[in-house]
Amino acid sequence: MRLLTAAVTxxxxxxxxxxxxxxxxxLKFSHVVAENTPKGQMAIKFRDxxxxxxxxxxxxxxFPNSQLFGDNKVLEAMLLGDVQMAAPSLSKFxxxxxxxxxxxxxxxFKDMDAVxxxxxxxxxxxxxxxxRKRGLVGLGYLHNGMKxxxxxxxxxxxxxxxxxxxxxxxxxxxxxxxxxxxxxxxKKPFSEVFTLLQTKAIDGQENTWSxxxxxxxxxxxxxxxxxxxxxxxxxxxTSAEFWSxxxxxxxxxxxxxxxxxxxxxxxxxxxxxxxxxQAIIDSGRSEVIEISDAERQQWVDAMKPVWKQFEDEIxxxxxxxxxxxNQ
Numbered sequence: 001m002r003l004l005t006a007a008v009t010x011x012x013x014x015x016x017x018x019x020x021x022x023x024x025x026x027l028k029f030s031h032v033v034a035e036n037t038p039k040g041q042m043a044i045k046f047r048d049x050x051x052x053x054x055x056x057x058x059x060x061x062x063f064p065n066s067q068l069f070g071d072n073k074v075l076e077a078m079l080l081g082d083v084q085m086a087a088p089s090l091s092k093f094x095x096x097x098x099x100x101x102x103x104x105x106x107x108x109f110k111d112m113d114a115v116x117x118x119x120x121x122x123x124x125x126x127x128x129x130x131x132r133k134r135g136l137v138g139l140g141y142l143h144n145g146m147k148x149x150x151x152x153x154x155x156x157x158x159x160x161x162x163x164x165x166x167x168x169x170x171x172x173x174x175x176x177x178x179x180x181x182x183x184x185x186x187k188k189p190f191s192e193v194f195t196l197l198q199t200k201a202i203d204g205q206e207n208t209w210s211x212x213x214x215x216x217x218x219x220x221x222x223x224x225x226x227x228x229x230x231x232x233x234x235x236x237x238t239s240a241e242f243w244s245x246x247x248x249x250x251x252x253x254x255x256x257x258x259x260x261x262x263x264x265x266x267x268x269x270x271x272x273x274x275x276x277x278q279a280i281i282d283s284g285r286s287e288v289i290e291i292s293d294a295e296r297q298q299w300v301d302a303m304k305p306v307w308k309q310f311e312d313e314i315x316x317x318x319x320x321x322x323x324x325x326n327q
Contacts, residue, residue: 042265151204
């Protein structure tokens, strides 16, 4: 009887262990924007590719619109194991590494082709590993596009921004950028921007065409200056503990699916920039201001000293390499 009981117990334990091992790995992907944005579409594509190729091995759950965490909290949550993947804007990493501040420098990149060339260069790829000592792993760059300036009054030259309050992401570089034109930068969560604009608690903000359109900022901002003064890209990131804890084959399959999803999202970003710009114009809710070359140069002259201000933190060689990507 004892032998039979022991055998039954052994079988039960074995079956239990198999059931546990068969449970899918849960991967929570948290982000702060709408599902119809390039980031939102990339996350859905990643989820679907994983489901198609990995079956019950890994289950990706996507949480858009700050449902789980805002970008200011998601990295802490990731280090605690509460979320496994996120794609915060590059500005959000300054307390983990100073190098990524390079992407906030105003007028460093003339267009998204230059951004892509730098990100895929040796220096750009090395930046993905700049977070490892802080427990995070960069997995790839996701584009959103070039930033524009929206405001309650027309902005044509730097003096038009003087004294006005602009929402910014948590970034010392972006703070310096607006202070360079005598504006008042306010660090606020992305989820609060529409209300802040609607109630006129702030005068303006900077963002890409897709974010402005998907979050309806154009409905509460009568003017958008086509400045293309900076880039708003994201870093798809996970925790080193989670990533290294995966079996090598699982990690490889996830990385391949993610690379394809990022390429898909970046193509959408390129297409949506033009589409959403036109949709904003067609809405008649906001006037798109096209500044002249001379007016644009005034912005460049006012903001470019920010490069020198952060040269020691970012690295002069890195800034030079990024600037060379415009050639």
